[in-house]
Amino acid sequence: MTDENADRLAAQIGDRLLRGVRISVLAVAVTVQFSLSLPELLRNSSRYAPLWPQVVAFALFAVVAVGSAAFLARGGRIPHRARPAGVCLALLAVAAAAGSAPPGSHLEPADWYFGLAGWHGVLLLFDLRLRFLAAFLGATLVLTVVKMVAPGMPDLRAWAAMAVAAVSVYGFQLALGLLAHGVQRISVRAREAAAEEERIRTEEETAEHRHRDHQRRYAALLPTLVPLLAGLGYGSLDPAHPDVRRRSAHEAARMRRMFAESDDVPDPLMHELQAVIEVAERRGVAVRFAARGVPSTPPKEVRRELIEPVSAMLAAVASDARVTLVRASDQVRVSAVGDAQDHTHLARRPGRVKVHHMVTEDRAWVETVWQSR
Amino acid sequence: MGGDGLAITVTLVDDHPVALAGAEAWFAAASPPIDVVAAGACAQVAWTPPGDSATVVVLDLQLSGPQPAYADLRRLVDDGRQVIVYTMREDENTALTCLDIGAFTFLTKAEGKEHLVAATVAAAHGRPYTPPALAGAFGVNTRPDRPQLSQREQEVLIEWFQCESKELVAERLGITPRTVSSYLDRVRIKYASVGREARTKATLVARALQDGLIGIDDL
Numbered sequence: 318m319t320d321e322n323a324d325r326l327a328a329q330i331g332d333r334l335l336r337g338v339r340i341s342v343l344a345v346a347v348t349v350q351f352s353l354s355l356p357e358l359l360r361n362s363s364r365y366a367p368l369w370p371q372v373v374a375f376a377l378f379a380v381v382a383v384g385s386a387a388f389l390a391r392g393g394r395i396p397h398r399a400r401p402a403g404v405c406l407a408l409l410a411v412a413a414a415a416g417s418a419p420p421g422s423h424l425e426p427a428d429w430y431f432g433l434a435g436w437h438g439v440l441l442l443f444d445l446r447l448r449f450l451a452a453f454l455g456a457t458l459v460l461t462v463v464k465m466v467a468p469g470m471p472d473l474r475a476w477a478a479m480a481v482a483a484v485s486v487y488g489f490q491l492a493l494g495l496l497a498h499g500v501q502r503i504s505v506r507a508r509e510a511a512a513e514e515e516r517i518r519t520e521e522e523t524a525e526h527r528h529r530d531h532q533r534r535y536a537a538l539l540p541t542l543v544p545l546l547a548g549l550g551y552g553s554l555d556p557a558h559p560d561v562r563r564r565s566a567h568e569a570a571r572m573r574r575m576f577a578e579s580d581d582v583p584d585p586l587m588h589e590l591q592a593v594i595e596v597a598e599r600r601g602v603a604v605r606f607a608a609r610g611v612p613s614t615p616p617k618e619v620r621r622e623l624i625e626p627v628s629a630m631l632a633a634v635a636s637d638a639r640v641t642l643v644r645a646s647d648q649v650r651v652s653a654v655g656d657a658q659d660h661t662h663l664a665r666r667p668g669r670v671k672v673h674h675m676v677t678e679d680r681a682w683v684e685t686v687w688q689s690r
Numbered sequence: 691m692g693g694d695g696l697a698i699t700v701t702l703v704d705d706h707p708v709a710l711a712g713a714e715a716w717f718a719a720a721s722p723p724i725d726v727v728a729a730g731a732c733a734q735v736a737w738t739p740p741g742d743s744a745t746v747v748v749l750d751l752q753l754s755g756p757q758p759a760y761a762d763l764r765r766l767v768d769d770g771r772q773v774i775v776y777t778m779r780e781d782e783n784t785a786l787t788c789l790d791i792g793a794f795t796f797l798t799k800a801e802g803k804e805h806l807v808a809a810t811v812a813a814a815h816g817r818p819y820t821p822p823a824l825a826g827a828f829g830v831n832t833r834p835d836r837p838q839l840s841q842r843e844q845e846v847l848i849e850w851f852q853c854e855s856k857e858l859v860a861e862r863l864g865i866t867p868r869t870v871s872s873y874l875d876r877v878r879i880k881y882a883s884v885g886r887e888a889r890t891k892a893t894l895v896a897r898a899l900q901d902g903l904i905g906i907d908d909l
Contacts, residue, residue: 610830
């Protein structure tokens with residue numbers, strides 16, 4: 318799984334959580350409007366002066382609820398552009414309802430809009446910064462207070478009653494807003510955790526892969542390199558002996574090729590072959606190299622099998638060699654011909670690559686062929 | 691055209707004095723010696739006296755400029771000259787393009803010592819000559835206008851490119867060195883027959899018929 322996928326998954330988790338909260342709040346708002354507010358509105362219909370602003374306010378709240386429901390059904394969220402409109406409609410409803418409420422300096426059941434407005438505020442604003450919801454609730458409260466103080470200053474008991482109502486209703490709604498914020502934070506953390514987990518997994522896999530690759534290369538070197546180094550170290554092999562020199566040259570070329578394997582180049586086969594040639598040239602062998610055909614990249618194992626015999630051959634060459642690389646549509650061939658007298662060291666292992674050897678009096682020729690199809 | 695028995699003459703075009711001196715030395719040491727009638731850094735030397743009388747023109751492709759001297763090659767071929775392209779360029783596209791234009795053969799400077807004199811003699815006698823670099827280019831050619839080659843011809847081309855020794859190729863494929871040569875020659879004639887109308891083509895095909903390398907039916 319890539320980082321992108323992890324992000325998408327985490328975003329999906331977050332969206333699902335928020336969508337659940339929105340639907341719950343909408344359900345609460347609709348329930349409050351029709352099971353609590355509507356009966357009060359009907360019961361007190363004769364006390365409003367006049368009645369029609371109350372009806373308009375009720376309708377406006379219903380419009381906000383229906384609009385929100387439509388957005389939630391379509392995309393799971395209320396678009397940012399629609400929110401100011403919803404807030405304005407809700408505040409307009411509050412103003413209309415408060416303006417035509419029965420006179421009196423305290424909140425009573427006829428002020429059905431008071432609690433309902435808060436729910437709309439939560440519905441529209443809970444996933445934004447908390448100050449938006451607080452401002453909305455504050456505005457509602459101000460409109461309500463204005464209606465109450467208009468006839469004259471209420472007494473202390475009326476203030477206290479109103480404070481109790483405001484704190485219990487709006488405090489609860491504000492707390493809900495906080496809760497929604499908590500949910501949002503959880504979703505962000507879930508996303509971060511998923512990304513982190515993914516990153517660690519990728520790192521582990523990469524390290525594992527690199528380690529396996531190192532081990533494979535090390536294992537490939539062990540059977541021939543270790544006896545050579547040990548022999549040189551304990552003095553049982555004479556560095557002046559031509560055979561020891563040839564073996565050393567061959568091992569040097571193999572190591573050089575394995576280093577080249579981890580390089581990131583557009584044409585790895587050519588790159589690895591040139592690494593081997595370079596070692597021979599450093600030994601003083603004049604190598605003429607020619608390549609034909611369009612670059613193609615066989616798998617790493619095949620490249621090793623193609624180059625290894627050529628590398629061994631070059632280690633045995635005395636002074637000059639010709640190395641070629643041919644890449645036809647159906648096969649890849651690597652060949653080396655040079656003045657090597659002795660090629661007994663060349664190891665032949667069965668593999669996907671065909672190896673041909675030929676020795677004449679003064680020259681040796683090795684050719685490796687891989688049929689690509 | 692300098693036929694059998696007549697002295698072979700050459701005009702050398704190369705902008706490098708050392709290359710000119712080297713080639714002149716090889717030609718002087720040939721047996722019988724080959725006469726270099728003119729040598730210069732510019733292709734003009736090959737179409738003005740005394741260079742215009744030479745049997746064979748050896749043309750370096752990289753004359754004073756980044757672009758290969760294809761225009762000079764074309765002009766010489768259109769004049770009916772036998773041109774050996776002799777170049778530092780290694781890639782198969784250059785080789786195939788030169789052959790398309792109508793060069794007699796294509797030789798890289800890396801293989802010059804062994805092949806330049808032999809190629810010049812072959813050119814003078816109108817006999818095909820396919821050095822390893824050119825064989826390699828033929829072997830991987832995927833251009834749509836390439837001639838149809840047999841499996842064996844393809845093998846011989848690649849092996850020859852790889853080891854540069856007809857003896858090794860012969861041993862590898864279980865045939866005689868002579869057969870190796872005849873495969874190479876036949877491929878060259880196939881290229882000549884699909885190539886542009888030029889005197890090189892006519893000479894090569896006529897000579898191949900005469901030598902029995904190909905029959906009338908093959909055309």
